[in-house]
Amino acid sequence: MIRVVLPPHLRTLARVEGDVELPIEAIEGPVTQRTVLDALELRYPVLKGTIRDHVTRQRRAFLRFFACEQDLSHDPPDAPLPDAVARGDEPFYVIGAIAGG
């Protein structure tokens, strides 16, 4: 099971409470940013375009990706996520930058 923590706006949009749990079978290939987010968007199509650009698939500028106390935002999308995330011991965080009023 892969655990994903969404920022509050996206939890509201996807109508979920707490962490999202994605079965490992839902991940196509190695556990990476790309495959986790693909699986997330497949389960919650309303999130398409809100984390990554629809066309380029690049992370939206004011979002960050954290896991295991590391900032993975600038890692290549196909780089493997930490084993603890792949095992479900640690969540993959989608974080909204602290900004604005």
Add this chain to the structure above:
Amino acid sequence: MSGVRVLVGTRKGAFILTSDGKRERWDVSEPHFAGWEIYHLKGSPVRPDRLYASQSTGWHGQVVQRSDDGGKTWEAVGNQFVYDGVPGTHQWYDGTQHPWEFKRVWHLEPALTDPDTVYAGVEDAALFRSVDAGRTWHELSGLREHPTGAKWQPGAGGMCLHTIVLDPSHTERMYVAISAAGAFRSDDGGQTWKPINRGLHSEFIPEPTAEVGHCVHRIAMHPARPDVLFMQKHWDVMRSDDAGDSWHEISGNLPTDFGFPIDVHAHEPDTIYVVPIKSDSEHFPPEGKLRVYRSRTGGNEWEALTRGLPQSDCYVNVLRDAMSVDELDPCGVYFGTTGGQVYASADAGDSWEPIVRDLPAVLSVEVQTLP
């Protein structure tokens, strides 16, 4: 008894204000989409409980919401706005060319006859249409691909297509306005477009009477007289009597001819409303007095409407999409401010009362007259 539903978009959510036909007591909803910017929401004229809303934030980009029960419940629909082909470039602030990049939906205009068809005006300026109730969006690229496109440039608020006006008499005719490009008309359902800016004079561009480059703020039409258009420009209030082919100034005795919204009385095609705002940088009412100005003569002769509006220490703005009218008799007029007030007049502007005083900054106000 008939009723009124006022749809209010703000910097931090949408609010729905409802009243019966007397328009004396109002119910104010809880915030919808709390924390998100709601640039605009509007109902279908043929199915009033079908509403569309443009929801966005800098963090998560664009979402479009649809309601089929008058705003009680909402469903997120399609949010993919992709320009046709290679989008090309437009003029940037420094004079260089800059690629077209989608940022947000400024305005949603439901079609006059089909509740599943809705138009979206977006930044960077382009027009999109959905024919499946917002699930998918396709660009009407003839507008953006107009030969003048490379000369369009953003105003201070971005390069936005903010105004969409549909002609009820000529089903293939529609108008849009873009800051800062100007006004455009299509006579073939949005496939091809022509700039309609003859008569506009803009001192702030190198060639004041250029074909494009004008910062049009808003266009309004009375449905019974669709060839007559009224325009609030970045300075100058203008009128066209030939469907935009030519314009003449009707600013007359206004204290300042700068402003954002303009609207037309529901039953009197020559009665129009503007809210003069001090510019170029202040963007608040002159002398700290919030005054709507009404012309009953189609322009040039204006009267200040002040009863019930703050006449001292008022420094709010009224944005381009933040004024609307109902279809009751007498006609109701409504506007919202960046200070979070929504004012209503149930007597065509003679007197005003705030429906609500402390919303987030108001971006848009649309009114539905319900049976």
